[in-house]
Amino acid sequence: MFGSARSKLKAWIAGGIGTFAxxxxxxxxxMFDSLQKPVVMLEPGQPVETGPWEVRPLxxxxxxxxxxxxxxxxxxxxxxxxxxxTNRTALSSKDYFTTFKSTGGTDDKPYIVLVRDSSMSPxxxxxxxxxxxxxxxxPAGATPPERFVLAVNGEIYKKRDNLYGVPGWYNEHVIGTxxxxxxxxxxxxxxxx
Amino acid sequence: MIQxxxxxxVLLLAALLCYGMQTTKPHYADLTAPIPVYxxxxxxxxxxxxxxxxxxxxxxxxxxxxxxxxxKLLTTGGIxxxxxxxxxxxxxxxxxxxxxxxxxDGLNYRASERTSLAAGALPVxxxxxxxxxxxxxxxxxxxxxxxALLLVSGKLAGPLDSEARVALGAxxxxxxxxxxxxxxxxxxxxAF
Amino acid sequence: MSIAAQPIDExxxxxxxxxxxWWLRSLLALIVLVPAALAVMSYEDIRELLRNRDFFxxxxxxxxxxxxxxxxxxxxxxxxxxxxxxxxxxxxxxxVDLTVTVGETDLQxxxxxxxxxxxxxxxxxxxxxxxxSFRQTDDAMTCNSAIFSGAKGGDVLKIRExxxxxxxxxxxxxPAVGVASERPGFxxxxxxxx
Numbered sequence: 001m002f003g004s005a006r007s008k009l010k011a012w013i014a015g016g017i018g019t020f021a022x023x024x025x026x027x028x029x030x031m032f033d034s035l036q037k038p039v040v041m042l043e044p045g046q047p048v049e050t051g052p053w054e055v056r057p058l059x060x061x062x063x064x065x066x067x068x069x070x071x072x073x074x075x076x077x078x079x080x081x082x083x084x085x086t087n088r089t090a091l092s093s094k095d096y097f098t099t100f101k102s103t104g105g106t107d108d109k110p111y112i113v114l115v116r117d118s119s120m121s122p123x124x125x126x127x128x129x130x131x132x133x134x135x136x137x138x139p140a141g142a143t144p145p146e147r148f149v150l151a152v153n154g155e156i157y158k159k160r161d162n163l164y165g166v167p168g169w170y171n172e173h174v175i176g177t178x179x180x181x182x183x184x185x186x187x188x189x190x191x192x193x
Numbered sequence: 194m195i196q197x198x199x200x201x202x203v204l205l206l207a208a209l210l211c212y213g214m215q216t217t218k219p220h221y222a223d224l225t226a227p228i229p230v231y232x233x234x235x236x237x238x239x240x241x242x243x244x245x246x247x248x249x250x251x252x253x254x255x256x257x258x259x260x261x262x263x264x265k266l267l268t269t270g271g272i273x274x275x276x277x278x279x280x281x282x283x284x285x286x287x288x289x290x291x292x293x294x295x296x297x298d299g300l301n302y303r304a305s306e307r308t309s310l311a312a313g314a315l316p317v318x319x320x321x322x323x324x325x326x327x328x329x330x331x332x333x334x335x336x337x338x339x340x341a342l343l344l345v346s347g348k349l350a351g352p353l354d355s356e357a358r359v360a361l362g363a364x365x366x367x368x369x370x371x372x373x374x375x376x377x378x379x380x381x382x383x384a385f
Numbered sequence: 386m387s388i389a390a391q392p393i394d395e396x397x398x399x400x401x402x403x404x405x406x407w408w409l410r411s412l413l414a415l416i417v418l419v420p421a422a423l424a425v426m427s428y429e430d431i432r433e434l435l436r437n438r439d440f441f442x443x444x445x446x447x448x449x450x451x452x453x454x455x456x457x458x459x460x461x462x463x464x465x466x467x468x469x470x471x472x473x474x475x476x477x478x479x480x481v482d483l484t485v486t487v488g489e490t491d492l493q494x495x496x497x498x499x500x501x502x503x504x505x506x507x508x509x510x511x512x513x514x515x516x517x518s519f520r521q522t523d524d525a526m527t528c529n530s531a532i533f534s535g536a537k538g539g540d541v542l543k544i545r546e547x548x549x550x551x552x553x554x555x556x557x558x559x560p561a562v563g564v565a566s567e568r569p570g571f572x573x574x575x576x577x578x579x
Binding site: 090091092114116117119122123125126127128129130160164165166167 | 220221222265267268269270271299300301302303305306307332333334337
């Protein structure tokens with residue numbers, strides 16, 4: 001009777017220690033995760049691998065007229081950013097809408113155009129590099145920045161996702177930021193590495 | 194003593210069995226994948242809702258395309274592959290909505306959206322007894338031209354539906370890497 | 386008494402006749418229960434499957450009206466539209482005209498996924514085509530545009546759909562109508578008699 005009570009106590013203590021250990025490990029991991037990681041500054045003109053894409057930021061400039069088939073009303077301005085993008089995956093993809101994010105001073109969502117023939121956000125083919133233009137509208141009266149700061153987002157490949165067990169690219173995260181000088185007009189030259 | 198060893202052995206065996214089952218379990222994506230129907234260029238392949246027979250494949254460096262009455266020359270960083278095929282509905286009206294060029298390295302090129310306004314582009318609606326045609330345009334890497342498979346299905350995402358897989362055969366490459374017989378400009382005319 | 390004839394349970398006791406009787410009854414019950422459980426589990430799936438299919442035809446004689454999806458449906462015309470230069474000669478555009486007297490007005494749920502078809506003698510089915518269109522001179526609409534027309538009870542709607550049918554099928558084709566609220570049943574109209 002007494003022996004059995006003692007073994008019960010032992011089991012409780014062992015279980016308790018296990019629980020606390022698990023909580024401590026989880027908490028520590030969470031703390032590491034939330035630690036502010038230093039922002040990686042990416043060099044314009046240099047290729048960056050984001051997971052599904054290899055991107056090379058080339059140039060940025062402002063326009064006050066329509067560009068690549070996108071109309072612009074009189075008095076409106078837009079900030080154009082161009083990059084060379086290569087689909088690294090094995091399937092045609094247009095998973096590039098959030099690859100570059102403006103860090104402020106512009107409209108939220110850009111229009112994305114294939115420079116080659118001004119088609120609006122077509123799927124890009126595996127292994128074929130294309131020059132893409134991201135066009136952000138500028139709020140009325142805003143002065144365009146001297147250097148346009150963009151966040152470059154990447155994704156990781158999962159063989160099976162947690163919900164459906166299908167393969168794909170998930171967990172978008174910031175790889176780094178790129179600050180690119182803003183030229184005036186579409187004659188701005190590409191940045192050479 | 195022997196009892197204890199036996200217990201451990203049983204436990205290890207169970208762990209091994211579980212691991213084996215886990216690693217050999219088919220992927221969910223495979224379990225719900227389209228059901229392939231194989232065939233060759235020139236043959237009529239019978240999918241669940243449609244029949245397809247690929248006539249020919251043409252490679253071109255540029256495409257000429259009349260968009261809203263305005264002539265356009267479509268260029269590419271790779272080459273254009275143009276596939277023409279006959280399509281027939283089976284016993285009821287059907288749609289053919291998706292086509293993919295699968296190169297020998299497993300790279301999958303969806304039919305180009307840049308030519309989606311041309312005559313014969315997908316999706317194509319088919320009626321029983323009414324001959325249908327499609328002209329599929331792909332933008333591919335020249336290295337993916339030979340021994341490619343053409344995958345054609347009724348829906349863009351068609352789990353557990355049939356998918357025609359047409360072997361497009363060997364293609365000789367020129368010294369500059371593009372397939373032999375690649376033409377300079379292919380005109381995406383209304384008749385094809 | 387052999388072991389096989391007298392099964393022993395896990396405590397080593399022999400089974401009493403009462404236990405044996407219950408064991409047998411349970412076994413027999415499984416023969417009924419297993420199929421019943423399967424039926425209950427797949428009931429929803431089968432219903433969903435039937436709700437998407439036009440399965441059981443309800444014949445409507447020429448000139449008659451039939452209550453379907455809360456309204457009265459009548460076939461008014463089935464005719465070939467010849468003389469189109471852009472259509473190959475072995476294919477015939479066919480126009481189907483239906484007159485519907487709206488009864489219950491909740492068309493958006495009663496007529497959901499409305500499908501007008503042509504069915505020929507061998508069971509082939511055609512859906513409306515978008516490949517050819519004819520200039521509409523009157524107030525005819527398609528089934529799906531009628532759903533959003535805001536029709537009131539008692540309104541008479543003219544519904545017209547265009548089909549592409551091979552010549553060999555034109556002798557036997559019959560128009561048919563299916564809506565989600567009536568599936569798996571559908572209306573199959575008799576061909577015009579005149």
